């Protein structure tokens with residue numbers, strides 16, 4: 026099939042590349058000339074394991090191409106994917122749909138034969154209806170169908186999630202569009218995944234509801250972790266014990282810092298806002314948002330307690346600063362709440378992250394990036410394990426720090442408190 030992917034951000038680039046790997050002819054387009062130039066010379070603008078190899082392979086086999094000529098790409102394709110950003114509008118909770126509607130207007134001008142227009146951007150309920158309205162203005166003899174096909178890709182695991190999804194959700198009332206979408210996804214759904222066909226509005230809500238539910242699971246376990254800290258119970262055992270019940274499931278029950286990233290915080294806010302437009306109060310999701318915000322302050326207080334209120338001049342090392350491993354993404358990472366506070370209180374903050382220096386952090390007073398774990402940890406008073414990168418999982422802290430008295434705050438519960446105790450290391454985890 027001939028596909029045009031509009032928007033070469035995270036979702037567009039991963040989806041376009043994977044579709045080309047399944048044998049489709051894919052043109053990825055973007056208005057950003059610099060990005061397209063880079064992609065055409067093999068430079069991948071995002072950090073995603075396995076993506077570079079896959080782009081290069083399909084590019085060289087001419088199944089995948091990059092262009093700024095959006096009109097031509099639309100005309101040449103049967104299926105057009107809208108994969109542009111829907112950031113939160115400043116000082117509001119609303120998703121900004123301006124890029125989605127700009128794309129819809131461009132498609133409107135270039136429809137030359139029947140097209141399936143697929144929205145993959147995360148959008149509030151009724152956005153598909155609005156896209157259809159825009160397209161109908163110039164194409165009264167309806168030669169298109171608008172479909173909702175949300176993405177469920179996790180950063181750092183996106184290629185695996187694309188090829189082996191739990192489900193593919195397709196929202197459309199058109200039998201023709203559904204048939205085309207099903208055959209596009211056939212190589213994937215042949216394996217173990219389910220193809221789930223529903224209404225367009227239903228698919229739009231499934232996306233937000235899934236992210237909000239996962240955020241709820243995390244906030245739930247994080248709050249229970251607070252209780253475990255007061256009652257000498259290990260939250261890891263509680264997660265395992267709960268997760269064994271198949272109705273609950275063990276995944277996304279890892280207690281940690283506040284959840285972050287470009288999706289959960291933005292999508293929970295947008296869902297609450299959408300519901301309010303329909304005069305519905307999603308009180309549970311509202312409280313999840315509040316609980317997650319509070320958690321950032323709670324972590325700061327905990328560091329204060331661990332350091333017995335003596336933060337000034339303390340050497341504090343952050344291992345990992347991104348919101349999760351296998352990504353360079355800093356959006357809504359809890360480190361962005363913790364490090365500025367510690368810097369303000371006069372601590373000497375050092376940090377190491379496998380994806381390198383972070384511009385914003387380097388602007389802060391007494392905050393320094395080190396390009397290796399050894400120098401970052403040397404003579405530290407407190408090591409904060411912020412992100413669970415694999416390279417932090419087997420460290421010999423005594424050797425790394427090189428002094429007798431230091432503390433560890435493990436925000437991802439990587440290490441065993443018992444082993445740390447045996448090694449006479451002052452260790453603090455989350456909910457244990």
Ligand code: UGA
Nearest residue numbers: 176177178179180243277278279281284285286288348349
């Ligand atoms: C999330 C969803 O998992 C994807 O299904 C979805 O497609 C994507 O948002 C999106 O809407 O585009 P992502 O934000 O990449 O993916 O990352 P997650 O792996 O979901 O992690 C989000 C946050 O939750 C991270 O800060 C992570 O550390 C935290 N988390 C996750 C926990 O604290 N505990 C857990 O058990 C799991």
